[in-house]
Amino acid sequence: MPVERDSYGGLLNDAAQDLVGRLTPVIERLTRRLEWVVEQQAQTLRERSPSYQPGHNRVPDDALLPSAQRNVDKTVRTLRDGRSPRPEQVDEAWVARERTEQGLPAGEMLDAYRLAHRVVRDTFVQIAVAQSVEPGAVMQGACLLWDTADAGASQLYEVRREFEIAIARCDEEQRMRFLHDLLRSGLDPSSLGESATSYGLELGRPYLAVRARPRGTTSLERLQSRLEAGTRHHGQAALLGIVDGEVVGVVPRRPDLGGVAATVGISGPAHLMEAGQSFRNASRMLDVAAQFDDVGVFDLNDLGLRVAMAGEPELGTLLVRRYLAPVEAQGDFGAELIATLREYFAAGRQITRTARTLGIHSNSLRYRLHRFEEIVGVSLEDPKVLTELWWALECSARTG
Structure with a gap:
């Protein structure tokens, strides 16, 4: 008696062989209807998923149709193996990366994936019923397809989450590079204008440079959050970051610490092209206030002669x-x-x-x-x- 193996080279047990035997007519029929099932998936997604609709068309046919065909191939493989794939045999990472790059929201990506698999699963059930396959075998096959879709969706979610974390980390690195160049190195007007706008800053509006140091039990994250909240003004944005144990950046108005313990040096108002000099002024205010062990927000008017004393x-x-x-x-x-x-x-x-x-x-x-x-x-x-x-x-x- 020949040894039966699944598509991954593993041995099929008796129960799996029995199920495959009962589902073979369905598998053959499903394989012959491959193109139709692929088109049904594509049509369903175009009708029910916003990003697949002609007006948005984030996922073009040359990306959608190969993905739909893979769904059918996975279905056939699962039914021929008589079992759902193991976690290490699931390979949907490329789908998550491709859909993320195409701009699909995470929720819509997962919904579309499950919807496409439902089309294939429903087709399997329809063929099985038409072939008068025993209901128990139909149920077992449908459950295998449910498990296959769930395993793929889980991997989609994990890969998408990792991808978004990587994108967020990259965005944060770019933001911090811009902030560093703005405060310390200087930027040419063209680079400044393009980047400033992307971070919600306005070239024609004056900002205060900030350099802040937490006191007591105040964390850097808490201080940054409070500075952002305490400088909002008519929708104007602040740009802040944590550098070497301090919170630095530019804000549209004088911060309100709201009871958070910190020593904060600020400059006078100036346009972003002068942010480098403003930051040097804010740094001096922080150094002077720290020498006197002061807590609060300080500019030149607040410190007065103390600035001269420190020097x-x-x-x-x-x-x-x-x-x-x-x-x-x-x-x-x-x-x-x-x-x-x-x-x-x-x-x-x-x-x-x-x-x-x-x-x-x-x-x-x-x-x-x-x-x-x-x-x-x-x-x-x-x-x-x-x-x-x-x-x-x-x-x-x-x-x-």
């Missing part, structure tokens, strides 16, 4: 030595005087408000201020002294 550390050291060192030499009383001076500036140099905050009488506050003037040999009525003293206090707080 002149030697001057800060000199002013600390000039105004604070003599006071610190007074021990505990000197420390009390320095704390008083900090509160004095914080209260806008208002005597009553400062005294209330410190919990002392106004005359006691005046005495402390007078003692400072005596120790250092200056007058707090002199604007130059006030500026230099504030500078010294800020530098002292920054260095601890």
Whole structure:
């Protein structure tokens, strides 16, 4: 007795051989009607699947008809084997790639695949009934075809998902290259215009450059999401990305952190052609704010003289030595005087408000201020002294 093998070279068991024997007339008839079944699949998809319709025609006949013929070939192979294919024997990856490149939505691709297989399966059942095949054998054959279609659809889904992930990764890499060139290298006007539009940016509109660093438990992803949400303005887009532990990019308006802990440097408004200089300005604001351990959003107006202080550390050291060192030499009383001076500036140099905050009488506050003037040999009525003293206090707080 000859050994029966399936189309993959495997041995057919007795049950499979029996089923194949009962379905052989159907298989032969289905094979003879190959062209008709192929055309029925194509016609059904053209009528019921939008991307296959003449108005859209994303899938032309030279791609559709070979795919439909493969469906019939798989059906015949499954019926002749008396079993559905194993996972490693399913080969629908090329269909997923081709349909994705043709622009079919994932859901429509899967629906069309199942619809085409239903046409073939229904044809099998019609032929089997016409051939008076035993109902049990018809049911077994139909179940095999169901399993075959399900296995193919599962592979389509997985390959499509992997393909979309790869496309998304490629798109993100391109977006980050554009952002890098925009902020650091500069772009020629033609390249800038084409790419900016694709990312929702407008050449004629000013943007703020942003460089942000998370604080505490804030994650980079959370910070980026908040910056995007906190800069939306009348449909205008922001372009942000994560680079070297920071969130960088351009935004249409000043960010609202919404309680998210971060230090954010921003530039003044400028057009995209000036984004490189804007980003350098935002970077400087971030560096200065970070030196003072500040949390929030900061531009040049917010930081003011602190920007100059950060750039002149030697001057800060000199002013600390000039105004604070003599006071610190007074021990505990000197420390009390320095704390008083900090509160004095914080209260806008208002005597009553400062005294209330410190919990002392106004005359006691005046005495402390007078003692400072005596120790250092200056007058707090002199604007130059006030500026230099504030500078010294800020530098002292920054260095601890």
